[in-house]
Amino acid sequence: MKSLPLELTNLPAPTLLEHLSVAVLWLDEHLDVIYLNPAAEGLLGTSLRQAHGEPVRSLLVGESMLTEQMQLSLDSGHPCTLREISLHAAGREVVIDCAISPLRDPALGRCLLVEMMDIDRHLRIAREEHLLAQQQATRSLLRGLAHEIKNPLGGLRGAAQLLDAELSSPEQREYTEVILREADRLRDLVDRMIGSHALPKKTMVNIHEVLEHVRRLVIMDSKASALRLVTHYDPSIPELYAAADLLIQAVLNIVRNAVQVMEGQDDAQIVLHTRVMRQFTIGNVRHRLVARIDIEDNGPGIPQELQDTLFLPMVSGRKGGIGLGLSISQSLIAQHGGLIEFTSQPGKTVFTLLLPLATSTEISA
Template sequence: MGDSLVPHKLLLDNLTTAIILLDQQLCLEYMNPAAEMLLAVSGQRSHGQLVSELFTETAESLEALRLAVSEAHPFTKREAQLITTGGQPLTVDYAVTPLPSKKQNHLLIEIQPRDRLLRITKEEAQLSKQETTKLLVRGLAHEIKNPLGGIRGAAQLLSRELPSEDLKDYTNVIIEEADRLRNLVDRMLGSNKLPELRPTNIHEVLERVCSLVKAETDDVITLVRDYDPSIPELIADREQLIQAVLNIVRNAMQAIEGQSDLRLGRITLCTRALRQFTIAHVRHRLVVKVDITDNGPGIPSELQDTIFYPMVSGRAEGTGLGLAIAQNIISQHGGLIECDSHPGHTTFSLYLPLEQGATS
């Protein structure tokens, strides 16, 4: 890259905006570290490659780049869908600026990723809904538990005064149903116990869940493990994480069983480490991502925005508490749950910070 074109290479190298410089044949002459990280390629190794070898977009976009370099016509594109050489889809905004010179024209492309912004916006809406739901459930629980205590107490007093043991069957029904409703409300509220944080191996958590699932299903369902063994320990409550993951896996099992034979079911547990990941305005150097994927029928589109609400279930016999409890546990650990579902493929992604030193 000539100094006449980029006299301030040091400045470009330290920008957080991804910068790519192409020659008039649309071959790479330079990319800064931000572009290397975004596209997951090495600028040195990719030098001289066509832009279509770095990422793919539409044929019209490639033609627009050719016109930009030949006619010195700048343009901007919003929310473009790029596919990197590794197959990773990206949503970006990019601006193309021609740089005419005596020897040959160049194109300067500035790329701003939108995936992170769109994800944070979606996450903020999800967290806001979660907080609103918590307040609603707590208020409702207070209004339910108070009269339940009175009903149960009155049934006990009445039972002592009844002349016949046969009549006590009716008061016993009242007491048992009051206890059932109280337990249901307690499950909706979740545990008041703070997490017991200690170094935890995420794969030990997943293996514990796998052993429980095998016992519950007589080992008929296919469990696939795709682990990254280099992931370090995280600071977490091991038992609570087991409960959160188990709730999601059981949800997958029930979805598969409701659609077909459980022996045809397949659940994949995948772990990966992600760098510089933002959760609720906090940027973490390193997080662990746990994907739980099943080949069930998928979540109905009308339920996908509300599946983490208490009492929302796609099954007639479901309580709708499993996912709500899982989300509450992950939130207590400073993490996040996301869901992507279509027929034959549903993935719940759990994001958990691997370090405590995070930045806003």
């Protein structure tokens, strides 16, 4: 066998690895995981604790070409670089460049160092910035519009009340009642669209209590249906500083959509999945810790024509839907410095809530 090109002693100190934005995997001669840095944990949607000793194949499901290449590199002792590999990891599709370097460790013998660069990252940052800007523009437009609607509406309602007091015949008063009822409905709609003005009351919140609350509400709502609600919680997620009722609302809107769209489906299932991401960027802010909540359903998927504008108000594909649920959820999560994304295809729709947990630094994208 050829001598291997790198010595393990050349590895940078572990603390440096912790701060790299490149994902680093260290594998033994059976291609089992010895070490993952936090960027690799984030990219592959796992933790070092969970992955340690596991075959790398189990983290790269469906990526046989990549694992074959690792084996070749290990056997031949030759490093190699693979470009633009699309990887299905952590419930999403990412495009990576990958460098594989065989090493020889005095204690462990042959092993592999694998570096994965998420080349999607810059694209994702640009897309998220666009989403946040779109959100802000929508919110200020709505606030302006709401002001313009609510002022004359108040006058209209007051006048109808005066008129109502003047009228003696019940038949005529039916008309003023319609005006009053419809004016109230319009006011409620506008209030829902712009959300509350009150500052949210934030406390330390356990995200799993939020999800369990939503789960109970949904189970109560859909007792008769065949819906299965499955949870995969990572108990190590620290508490976050948030307004619990706003988070409940944000999650509930998403879960309710999934329930509604799967009505009558025999094998309807919703999975709530939580995990922690390290060194993760949302928009152009890099966070040390981010809570990731995936809400997955096996329904028909989001109609293609809705996908680009899904988070805008009044976008609905549901009979009787107003199209406010997701725009409200997005704005509630934005109030916590977070973001909602989704991927969707028939049989699998995943809404991902990203909520910062720990200190952040602005980075230039």
